[in-house]
Amino acid sequence: MPFTSLGLAPALVQAAAALGFQTPTPIQSQAIPAVLAGRDLLATAQTGSGKTAAYALPLLHRLAHADARAPRRVQALVVVPTRELAAQAGEVVRALAQPLPRPPKVVVAFGGVSINPQMMALRGGADVVVATPGRLLDLVAHNALRLSSVNLLVLDEADRLLDLGFADELQRVLELLPAQRQNLFFSATFPAPVQTLANGLLHEPECIDVPHERNDGAVIEQRAFLVDSTRRTQLLRQLIQSQGWKRVLVFVSTQYAAERVAAKLHHGDLYATSFHGGLSQGARQQALAEFKEKRWDVVVTTDLAARGIDIEGLPVVVNYDLPRSTVDYVHRIGRTGRAGASGLAVSFVTPAAEAHWRLIEKRQGLSLPLEVQPGLEPTEEPPPAAPGGGGIKGKRPSKKDKLRAAAAKTVTPPAQS
Structure with a gap:
């Protein structure tokens, strides 16, 4: 058509x-x-x-x-x-x-x-x-x-x-x-x-x-690595170098983590910078523009960059920290594999977050093998299971959900077209 x-x-x-x-x-x-x-x-x-x-x-x-x-x-x-x-x-x-x-x-x-x-x-x-x-x-x-x-x-x-x-x-x-x-x-x-x-x-x-579209490798290939929390930066550096990744968008959970991980990568001879809501608008615009111009190898970001940002031809997205919910996972990996192009989404799964990852897999309809990078075999023990399963935001209403439900009762009446 x-x-x-x-x-x-x-x-x-x-x-x-x-x-x-x-x-x-x-x-x-x-x-x-x-x-x-x-x-x-x-x-x-x-x-x-x-x-x-x-x-x-x-x-x-x-x-x-x-x-x-x-x-x-x-x-x-x-x-x-x-x-x-x-x-x-x-x-x-x-x-x-x-x-x-x-x-x-x-x-x-x-x-x-x-x-x-x-x-x-x-x-x-x-x-x-x-x-x-x-x-x-x-x-x-x-x-x-x-x-x-x-x-x-x-x-x-x-x-x-x-x-x-x-x-x-x-x-x-x-x-x-x-x-x-x-x-x-x-x-x-x-x-x-x-x-x-x-x-x-x-x-x-x-x-x-x-x-x-089903993410069966035709658009976005998805992989997961089991790794100790303290060795994720080392794994990230190894993958970038061994796989020849030219531009990587790395998602972390906090602004502090964005600054810390970017600094470690930069000290390891990678052109890396941070991107998060704590930066001035000018700094954010500059970092994003320079990343699009391929002047940075790695941008480490919070979920600020998970929505609405279009970086043409972005080849790789990495979940250094797993997202809180399946919705966030969808938006994060959607930064690659856009407009019919191929892309790669990699998730780092620590032993403590393995149960959380399994729930993301279940709700995404995924079944990915947990890969282990040679020389970085995990040694950390997973924590005891929390009562009730814990993990990813589930179907039981949270405090936010209850507030949304209350707000729904007071929304503006439907507009008439």
Whole structure:
């Protein structure tokens, strides 16, 4: 199915081709007609499947038919959880909009940097705003932005935005929007409690669930190594050198671990740096840009980099620390094997975390042999099993789950399309 069959303006079809989109991905071929038809949407598709273009193209199609003489007012609002995703989504929207006779004005706003340039960018209005929730509310509080004219709301990485960490800010944003609007929720995962919240905000949505491709080696090869916790850095260095890995994204659990592991690798003659939320926005942007330019061999990061960051051709992802949940595992390994390219995801499993890994395997439908690197055979003993099984976040409601359930009872009534 070509893009020409989806009902998009010819200029947008040409823009998609110029960016390398020759044929629609499954999420694009299903989502674009639904959005053009005015439907609310709840769309699930794996990372790297083209979700940004799936909402950007129909969004721009609507704006292309707007009255060119009308003053610029914010008609489309894209809300994202991170600064990096805001910048990336804004870049895609702007690139696709360039061939239009009257390209819409797109303003990207996020925290961690001065608000003044963003306020200046909003002078004279804007057609599309891509923003993180906190900075969006700051701009409204400074009277730099009004949301009363928004008729299309997009939540990109909606599961995280609907989660507890963003729930209060998102609710305040929703209260500023008109009740009559179209809502598009996109994510790679929608855990059941979050999906309940999403359903309360959507009006008769079309639900699209593009199945994840089986990770049988065709797209992402997955491997696991059993290793003592104290020898993971040594194993990582050996694998990078022996396997000839050129660029590696390494996930750890804390900002401190990101700094520590990056420093150890750097002292071992590898070009390694850290990337986490404790860095300034300028430092984060620089590290990410230099990694994309292949100036770093290794970037050690927290789950900050697990969502919405597209690093073209990234060959290897390593779980130095195992993720807390299967959802996080999906997002982490999704940084490689994108857009049909092959990739490798490696997980380090310490004896203490072996039970946790087995639960991740079970919920991912995996059965991977635990490899042992010669010379690094594990000697640590696993701890006694915790009562009730312990391990990965399970199906019994946690404190967070209970708070989500309470929030679900107080969500804004469904918007009417």
